[in-house]
Amino acid sequence: xxxxxxxxxxxxxxxxxxxxxxxxxxxxxxxxxxxxxxxxxxxxxxxxxxxxxxxxxxxxxxxxxxxxxx
Amino acid sequence: xxxxxxxxxxxxxxxxxxxxxxxxxxxxxxxxxxxxxxxxxxxxxxxxxxxxxxxxxxxxxxxxxxxxxxxxxxxxxxxxxxxxxxxxxxxxxxxxxxxxxxxxxxxxxxxxxxxxxxxxxxxxxxxxxxxxxxxxxxxxxxxxxxxxxxxxxxxxxxxxxxxxxxxxx
Numbered sequence: 638x639x640x641x642x643x644x645x646x647x648x649x650x651x652x653x654x655x656x657x658x659x660x661x662x663x664x665x666x667x668x669x670x671x672x673x674x675x676x677x678x679x680x681x682x683x684x685x686x687x688x689x690x691x692x693x694x695x696x697x698x699x700x701x702x703x704x705x706x707x
Numbered sequence: 708x709x710x711x712x713x714x715x716x717x718x719x720x721x722x723x724x725x726x727x728x729x730x731x732x733x734x735x736x737x738x739x740x741x742x743x744x745x746x747x748x749x750x751x752x753x754x755x756x757x758x759x760x761x762x763x764x765x766x767x768x769x770x771x772x773x774x775x776x777x778x779x780x781x782x783x784x785x786x787x788x789x790x791x792x793x794x795x796x797x798x799x800x801x802x803x804x805x806x807x808x809x810x811x812x813x814x815x816x817x818x819x820x821x822x823x824x825x826x827x828x829x830x831x832x833x834x835x836x837x838x839x840x841x842x843x844x845x846x847x848x849x850x851x852x853x854x855x856x857x858x859x860x861x862x863x864x865x866x867x868x869x870x871x872x873x874x875x876x
Contacts, residue, residue: 640722647716647730647742659728660766671729672711672767
């Protein structure tokens with residue numbers, strides 16, 4: 638049986654636990670999903686990067702709150 | 708719509724490998740890494756690069772029904788005192804190479820000179836055979852390649868990897 642492989646997007650360097658997860662991701666570097674060659678508009682690219690930053694900030698805030706409450 | 712194809716590279720131990728999809732380059736160097744920085748990881752004269760283990764990956768067939776006849780070659784010349792070897796061959800292909808931890812020892816897989824012009828027929832297999840084909844999403848056999856140098860090798864050459872395949876609508 639094939640060893641479990643970690644999947645990494647060569648454009649944005651995000652890691653995925655499965656090939657399906659990789660194929661479904663919207664790459665902030667290329668502005669498209671791996672299955673879709675159509676390049677998205679710069680606005681969409683910016684929005685997807687912004688969304689990623691917001692999610693990271695929320696995650697950091699949750700961790701900080703948890704540490705503060707501990 | 709044409710099929711969507713990318714080049715992938717597998718790195719790391721064969722017990723816990725990582726597959727980097729849609730690599731940005733095929734830089735060869737003294738590290739087992741995709742998209743490596745050749746300035747940070749140069750090949751010392753007399754040494755080999757780490758093997759590259761790469762795949763042609765069809766992520767979506769689009770409206771195509773078959774992908775076959777994969778041909779791989781390099782254009783541009785290496786510097787003197789360096790050779791570029793591969794497992795790809797139109798006449799002596801040894802079937803599918805099973806992934807193993809890339810090494811900078813002399814590769815037992817990359818043993819044929821990398822073609823420097825488009826081969827006349829397939830030189831990289833699918834499912835272990837040069838006559839193989841893909842009718843749904845999937846990957847080619849591994850393309851294994853390595854640069855080997857002598858002490859007299861000089862830095863500075865840049866070449867281009869080329870990939871060709873037939874696509875049936």
